[in-house]
Amino acid sequence: KNQVEQSPQSLIILEGKNCTLQCNYTVSPFSNLRWYKQDTGRGPVSLTIMTFSENTKSNGRYTATLDADTKQSSLHITASQLSDSASYICVVNTNAGKSTFGDGTTLTVKP
């Protein structure tokens, strides 16, 4: 069964600190992996996409990594800001067009 596991479930950090969110998956056949950011009361918005051949990709203060051999991805947030407080959702997609969603990590950035 295709599964996506995210950890931690929730995380609290101080403003200006860095953090790393994890995503482990068993989805096959793998097409790509996307990280979405969901602000409270809003719909998710795509942050980045990782394909099989990509190891690292940055989007401003967000850096995603992918290890296709171990089926793990991470999202690193540098110099966190209050506006980073949100839920971060990992979505893994198959070549057949099927998406498997993780339950998300809720990040709270405190001043």
Add this chain to the structure above:
Amino acid sequence: NAGVTQTPKFQVLKTGQSMTLQCAQDMNHEYMSWYRQDPGMGLRLIHYSVGAGITDQGEVPNGYNVSRSTTEDFPLRLLSAAPSQTSVYFCASSRGTSGGGTGELFFGEGSRLTVL
């Protein structure tokens, strides 16, 4: 750009009532889908469509109907509301018929439904 528009944003129903959640997109996307999001459970796919006139069931379709008469619109109907359908509902669209498999999903702002 409007993107994906959902209405209503909030709705309270009594058990047994029916209603329709509206979803419209102006990006000419072929793929559209409905999800429900419950606390601690993530997004679960209810129904999806890869083009006008084509719909299919997702992970949790029971109690919901959809239709896709145009590329732009994808309404979700609750036939006889139950308290278990209390949730936040999201509509999303994506370019290409493969949908979330390759394309970026564009989500609406959500519709919060409470069934008493």
